[in-house]
Amino acid sequence: MSCQYDWKSYALGEMDRSARREAEAHANACPACREELASTRLTLDALSTLREEEIPRRIAFVSDQIFEPRWYQRAFRSLWSPNFAAACVVAGAILFHAFRGTPDQAVVNAQIDAAVSKAVAVEDARYAEQFERLASQVNARSEVFTRTVNREVRQ
Ligand SMILES: [Zn+2]
Numbered sequence: 001m002s003c004q005y006d007w008k009s010y011a012l013g014e015m016d017r018s019a020r021r022e023a024e025a026h027a028n029a030c031p032a033c034r035e036e037l038a039s040t041r042l043t044l045d046a047l048s049t050l051r052e053e054e055i056p057r058r059i060a061f062v063s064d065q066i067f068e069p070r071w072y073q074r075a076f077r078s079l080w081s082p083n084f085a086a087a088c089v090v091a092g093a094i095l096f097h098a099f100r101g102t103p104d105q106a107v108v109n110a111q112i113d114a115a116v117s118k119a120v121a122v123e124d125a126r127y128a129e130q131f132e133r134l135a136s137q138v139n140a141r142s143e144v145f146t147r148t149v150n151r152e153v154r155q
Contacts, residue, residue: 005033007040038145046138 003026009015010023027033 003030003033005036007033007037008044010037011040011044042138042142042145045141046134 005023005026006015007023010020015023027037
């Protein structure tokens, strides 16, 4: 439970000097607010880490509209993805063979679908891996922070 202090504003440096001092004095005396400030900082820290990385699309979608890349940026990135390029090459090769030999549209479509699904699966795995990596970084920082706080409390 917080005590009416806006720790997000505090952590972002948005408070004026007197409000800041008052909040600091309160946090020194109130473990609940200290904890809330710590978790707010961790969240902001995690968000800034995400901003520095190439933001996984799904996280960007759920977290904030601001992080959502414009449609043309997304299109640009998709076109430059090696997996998408590979899928195009495969699809092109399938089409080429299809038009030379016996064109069976259903078979061609199935082959193109399979190639595209495979490319998408690879891309999804890449994003999942990236997310795992970021999550473990945040956890590691959280552990360091907890250890530091515990050490300070014991002294
Ligand atoms: Zn408090």
